[in-house]
Amino acid sequence: MPRIIAITSEKGGVGKSTLAVHLAGALSERGLETVLIDEDGRVGSSLRWSQRGPGLPFAVLDPDDVKPKRLARLDAVIIDTEGRPRRRDLRELAGRADLILVPSGVSPLELDATQELMGFLGSEPGAARRSMAVLTRVPPVGHAADTAREDLRELGIRVANTAVRQYAAYQKAAEQGVLCRDVRDERAAAAWADLLALSREVI
Ligand SMILES: Nc1ncnc2c1ncn2[C@@H]1O[C@H](COP(=O)(O)OP(=O)(O)OP(=O)(O)O)[C@@H](O)[C@H]1O
Numbered sequence: 001m002p003r004i005i006a007i008t009s010e011k012g013g014v015g016k017s018t019l020a021v022h023l024a025g026a027l028s029e030r031g032l033e034t035v036l037i038d039e040d041g042r043v044g045s046s047l048r049w050s051q052r053g054p055g056l057p058f059a060v061l062d063p064d065d066v067k068p069k070r071l072a073r074l075d076a077v078i079i080d081t082e083g084r085p086r087r088r089d090l091r092e093l094a095g096r097a098d099l100i101l102v103p104s105g106v107s108p109l110e111l112d113a114t115q116e117l118m119g120f121l122g123s124e125p126g127a128a129r130r131s132m133a134v135l136t137r138v139p140p141v142g143h144a145a146d147t148a149r150e151d152l153r154e155l156g157i158r159v160a161n162t163a164v165r166q167y168a169a170y171q172k173a174a175e176q177g178v179l180c181r182d183v184r185d186e187r188a189a190a191a192w193a194d195l196l197a198l199s200r201e202v203i
């Protein structure tokens with residue numbers, strides 16, 4: 001059975017879809033059979049991302065088009081969500097995912113929101129060790145990620161060692177419907193390296 005990795009957040013616009021698309025891309029590049037299921041039908045979602053460009057190196061599926069038998073043969077299933085989930089939906093997501101990734105910016109407000117969400121997941125039986133915060137849109141210069149990671153860990157929250165730095169290459173990738181490794185940008189390789197490193201922490 002595939003490893004099911006869901007991506008959710010307390011706030012909108014934190015980088016869920018960017019993370020979902022690139023994580024699926026990184027796993028695919030490593031030779032893992034991966035699909036991305038887009039459970040967020042709005043503009044800016046990963047399904048629209050995949051339709052905007054020449055195609056991504058993995059399938060992006062609408063939940064209605066998912067064939068459970070086909071999923072069983074895969075190595076990984078990434079689920080992109082709408083974010084700001086209702087507690088009931090979060091509980092349901094926690095029940096079917098092997099890992100829940102919670103992207104978070106490093107500003108105090110975003111860290112507070114992440115702490116709240118991780119606190120809820122921590123109160124769900126078994127969900128705490130299956131949840132992990134991922135620091136995203138981290139300024140490439142300075143120590144904001146290290147400080148935020150330490151603060152969250154002191155609260156008993158699991159945090160990925162890899163932080164996803166803030167690079168324009170991700171925005172260009174979204175606009176062009178491709179992965180950041182495929183855009184013309186001098187920081188594209190650095191951006192892609194972050195996602196590859198993160199992918200090794202999850203599978
Ligand atoms: N690491 C990053 N570096 C630079 N820009 C980023 C990064 N991650 C995300 N962004 C940008 O931030 C914006 C929001 O990202 P994204 O759409 O992935 O967030 P989201 O959480 O999926 O939003 P929503 O809640 O609306 O679904 C986009 O413009 C995206 O290009």
Ligand SMILES: [Mg+2]
Binds near residue numbers: 040082
């Ligand atoms: Mg999104």
